[in-house]
Amino acid sequence: xxxxxxxxxxxxxxxxxxxxxxxxxxxxxxxxxxxxxxxxxxxxxxxxxxxxxxxxxxxxxxxxxxxxxxxxxxxxxxxxxxxxxxxxxxxxxxxxxxxxxxxxxxxxxxxxxxxxxxxxxxxxxxxxxxxxxxxxxxxxxxxxxxxxxxxxxxxxxxxxxxxxxxxxxxxxxxxxxxxxxxxxxxxxxxxxxxxxxxxxxxxxxxxxxxxxxxxxxxxxxxxxxxxxxxxxxxxx
Numbered sequence: 376x377x378x379x380x381x382x383x384x385x386x387x388x389x390x391x392x393x394x395x396x397x398x399x400x401x402x403x404x405x406x407x408x409x410x411x412x413x414x415x416x417x418x419x420x421x422x423x424x425x426x427x428x429x430x431x432x433x434x435x436x437x438x439x440x441x442x443x444x445x446x447x448x449x450x451x452x453x454x455x456x457x458x459x460x461x462x463x464x465x466x467x468x469x470x471x472x473x474x475x476x477x478x479x480x481x482x483x484x485x486x487x488x489x490x491x492x493x494x495x496x497x498x499x500x501x502x503x504x505x506x507x508x509x510x511x512x513x514x515x516x517x518x519x520x521x522x523x524x525x526x527x528x529x530x531x532x533x534x535x536x537x538x539x540x541x542x543x544x545x546x547x548x549x550x551x552x553x554x555x556x557x558x559x560x561x562x563x564x565x566x567x568x569x570x571x572x573x574x575x576x577x578x579x580x581x582x583x584x585x586x587x588x589x590x591x592x593x594x595x596x597x598x599x600x601x602x603x604x605x606x607x608x609x610x611x
Contacts, residue, residue: 389437392430393607397590399427400562401605404592409599412537412566412573414592419561420458420534428465431561431589436470439559439587440530449530449557451475453520455541459533462561466532475529476521481514492548494525503548506541518545525553536563536588539575546585556585562605563588566595580610 404416418424440448452472454463456479467474482504490505501520508514523529531545542558549556563576579586587609594604 385437389434390607393434393438393589396427396430396434396561397605397607399424400590400592401603404603404605406595406597406599406601406603409595409601410569412564412569412595414564414595414603416562423461427561428461429469431462432465432469434589435466435532435559435587439557440470443557447528447555447557449528451523451527452530452532453477453523455531455533455545456518458535459531462534462559463530463532466530466559472530473522475523478519480517480519482517490544490547492551494552499524501549501552501554503544506544523549523554528555528557531556531558533558533560534562536560536576536579536586537573538571539579542575542579542586558586560586560588562590562592564592565610566592577610 399418400416403418404414407413407415415421418427449472451474452463452466452470453475454460454477456477460477464474466472492501492503494501499522501523502517503520504517506516506518508516529549531542533541536542545558546556558579560576564573565577566573567577576586576588576591590605590607591609592603592605595601596604
């Protein structure tokens with residue numbers, strides 16, 4: 376009985392924390408360009424609010440990671456460069472997971488290079504090349520991940536999910552190398568009214584249960600310069 380009561384208390388605590396993050400995102404995020412769906416939350420991706428990261432890491436650990444069976448538990452957390460690294464560090468501190476070092480480099484003069492993934496055992500580095508940027512159209516990047524070996528299961532953290540393109544490229548590249556990734560975001564957009572729509576999280580959620588967001592951003596109100604609607608309710 377005591378254990379059951381504790382579980383209920385813990386679930387209620389995590390839900391309240393999730394609501395707190397949603398309220399923060401809704402209150403502080405501004406729409407920079409309505410037509411492109413470009414939004415900015417300064418406490419997430421400008422001058423990072425440690426409380427936001429602390430609460431989000433607890434929600435991810437208790438709501439998403441804790442129910443996973445032991446064979447699917449990740450051994451490392453990495454952050455998608457550049458904006459996911461702060462969340463990855465917060466998750467690592469909360470869970471004790473090793474934090475992998477990631478870097479991003481622009482592929483200057485090589486924009487037509489095909490997507491590829493490789494592992495260099497001598498330097499212990501995974502490289503995923505040919506990742507096209509959503510926030511910087513026309514730019515293509517190479518991402519490197521240190522300390523991740525083929526055969527491992529890892530947690531990949533990012534600040535936002537929009538089109539889901541980066542998630543798809545990471546999943547594709549890592550699985551080619553025999554690495555099983557799970558993905559977590561502090562916030563995910565669900566903008567089916569844009570052209571093209573930004574519903575990457577919804578699509579990846581339907582495809583598998585290996586994605587999780589603390590907050591879902593469902594709408595923008597007031598046009599450019601307006602605010603967003605954020606909710607702790609997930610897509611099921």
